[in-house]
Amino acid sequence: MSSSASQSSRHTATWPLVKRLAGSYLLPHRASLALALFMMTLDAAATGALAKLMEPMIDDIFTQQRASALWPVAGAVFAAFVVRGIAGYLHAVLLNRVGQRIVANVQSALFGHLMQADLAYFHANPSGNLISRLVNDVSLMRNAVAECLTGIGKSTLSLLILVGVMFHQDWGLSIIAFTAFPLAAFALARIGRRLRRVSARTQHELGVFATFLGQTFQGVRHVKAYGMEGHEVRRVDGMVEKLFSLTNKGFRTSAMLTPINEVVSGIAIVTVIVYGGMQVISGANSAGSLLSFITAFMLAFDPMKKLSKLNAQLQVGLAAAERVFEVLDTQPEIVERPDAAVLPRAVHDVRFQDVHFRYDGGREALDGLDLEVPAGRMVALVGASGAGKSTVLNLIPRFYDVIGGRVMVGGHDVRDLTLASLRANIAIVSQETALFDETVRANIAYGRADASEAEIVQAARDAAAHDFIMELPDGYDTMVGEQGVKLSGGQRQRIAIARAMLKNAPVLLLDEATSALDSESERAIQEALKRLQKGRTTLVIAHRLSTIIDADRIYVLENGKVVEWGTHAELIRHGGPYSRYHALQAGFERAAAG
Structure with a gap:
């Protein structure tokens, strides 16, 4: 379409x-x-x-x-x-x-x-x-x-x-x-x-x-x-x-x-x-x-x-x-194959094999990208704006189709899987929070209509959202307004994180999920995310490099390509782009603190 x-x-x-x-x-x-x-x-x-x-x-x-x-x-x-x-x-x-x-x-x-x-x-x-x-x-x-x-x-x-x-x-x-x-x-x-x-x-x-x-x-x-x-x-x-x-x-x-x-x-x-x-x-x-x-x-x-x-x-x-x-009459281009397989609910690995992709009429957003997120591990993506980080996340749940190469989840090309089973295995928290003009409870339970009250409250607690929710006029029954306009940016983000936690999917995609939080809330969320990431395959787009020090692997992207990868310590020792990003960000943080 x-x-x-x-x-x-x-x-x-x-x-x-x-x-x-x-x-x-x-x-x-x-x-x-x-x-x-x-x-x-x-x-x-x-x-x-x-x-x-x-x-x-x-x-x-x-x-x-x-x-x-x-x-x-x-x-x-x-x-x-x-x-x-x-x-x-x-x-x-x-x-x-x-x-x-x-x-x-x-x-x-x-x-x-x-x-x-x-x-x-x-x-x-x-x-x-x-x-x-x-x-x-x-x-x-x-x-x-x-x-x-x-x-x-x-x-x-x-x-x-x-x-x-x-x-x-x-x-x-x-x-x-x-x-x-x-x-x-x-x-x-x-x-x-x-x-x-x-x-x-x-x-x-x-x-x-x-x-x-x-x-x-x-x-x-x-x-x-x-x-x-x-x-x-x-x-x-x-x-x-x-x-x-x-x-x-x-x-x-x-x-x-x-x-x-x-x-x-x-x-x-x-x-x-x-x-x-x-x-x-x-x-x-x-x-x-x-x-x-x-x-x-x-x-x-x-x-x-x-x-x-x-x-x-x-x-x-x-x-x-x-x-x-x-x-x-306009037909969608993202369609299931007649013999599409059902992806079982399990902890899957994610792989990009020589992936090429471009948005309509533009230059290639990904140019022969190769990367791997091992099952149950945390992998982070780092790079300047326009490097292709968000595009990587969009291709995993098949919001778009590659023009070359393959995106693999659990050893299956995503184009060979049913969309429902693929997306049921994935939870996404984006820097752009999407809340509906509904109650706090309905927004957290979006996609899990059968969730119990106890599960909703627990997800809110894990996302460090329960305390501020109870201070709202009607608690969990408070209407959040269009796009969550009645909440602060940090509150909206925590509601979105609680929604992802409630979904409890084995593959977790985090697109600068803590970017809208203050330092205190970020620390609480980071602790909650660490608990959530245990035993799950997690791909993180990092805004603050300090939040991905413990990542099992970090990929640095430039112009749709991987220019280096390794652990935080390895990349610092290498002295490449990641080391420069880290030094630059550390300098800004010291200047802000001073």
Whole structure:
């Protein structure tokens, strides 16, 4: 899933999108659709009957004054209205339920698909854009599908039956009345295509806007610290103005349907009045027959107008569906092989054999890397920023795939293992803590829903987090806020470490796990991590070299390659890059202490 979900330059034709929606999501609701179709047919037939009943009402009751026809015609009219009311309600409820269920299924499928996406996909597509597709686009799909399912079927059937009544009454007059409609249909089709393009651009800009808002709110501390409030307001003003322009353009485009409908209606009605009136005056037709025709014609205008508006709404919904399907059609690149093996839960070794890797379009982050983390041992990675340390950690749980060489866990190429079993053997604590707007308890137990209260508390104690948790307003039930905003950096880190401890995985990956802690907390955490590391395979990215003195092996990375490795004492004696890093850091620490 490496391609970006950016605004598509090409638009899928209407019919393939409609066919896909129908084929993939309508078929499971065949029974409800069949019953709704029957109710729509009754509704449309009752509407046609009302138009037809105008003829006996005028000719038999009003003109010939036949009293015997009064109650039967009145009863038939009342029955038609009752049938329309009941059938209209039932088919509307049935189709609305089907439409809402279809879009709910699409929304669930979209989120489920995104959860299977590669990490690279989320890096390539801003979160606001993806949220916009899940919320805004799916909402537009919901409106379009629910309204169009309910409206198009009923309006089409009503129109067909009413046109049938018109042709039954006077086929010549019907042909004359409909001469203007092909031109109107052509104009409406052009408007629909234009509206779809505008809607697609609007949804894209909404995604950009949502991304910007998310980034600004998360970085509001920096905005205020640098006095950039005015700058951010001006940026938002520009985006809001662009959205205003697009939405206004979309409304103007859809509003063009009204004058087209009214002009066509006026032409058709005048034609019917003049031509039909001349027939009645000459005696070629009765007044009742003409009124029945005019009634059917007037009633037919309502579904015709609705169909034109529904077409506009359908085009907006299809533009949203196109964006949703674009995400659903993007397949992940990190996939399991059909014969993938299950990695048993055990203390495994980790090996990199001539590993090459690069991020999209960049230079090689790892260039022929070879390293080994023996089972049950602690190995540390040291190097300047950009040396490839975090990339090494990302390749072990297979967040990315190598472009050359092999990453081995327990003697297996990670590409030959099921993702679930591989990641179940690995616990990660990163310098970037990921907490959810949930309770402290839920954040610690994330990934271990079956964990007992005693296990959660013990994990917190081991991470030196229990004491500060008990001082929170609601203890373990305290909500931590978005990204743990209600906690300090050190507190967030200790919650993340407690989560890893609770997982109790045999392979432990620590990415500068104590970087956000003060010295006192760091000492407590280091003691806890030493207990956790016993009997486990541990790979550590070190920020403070003093924390890895006891590592069984230290690898020094530069430009994606191992330039030296050994124990702390061996590397100090060697006098290479590690020795220089150590001397430099020791100098800074002495200066800070002085």
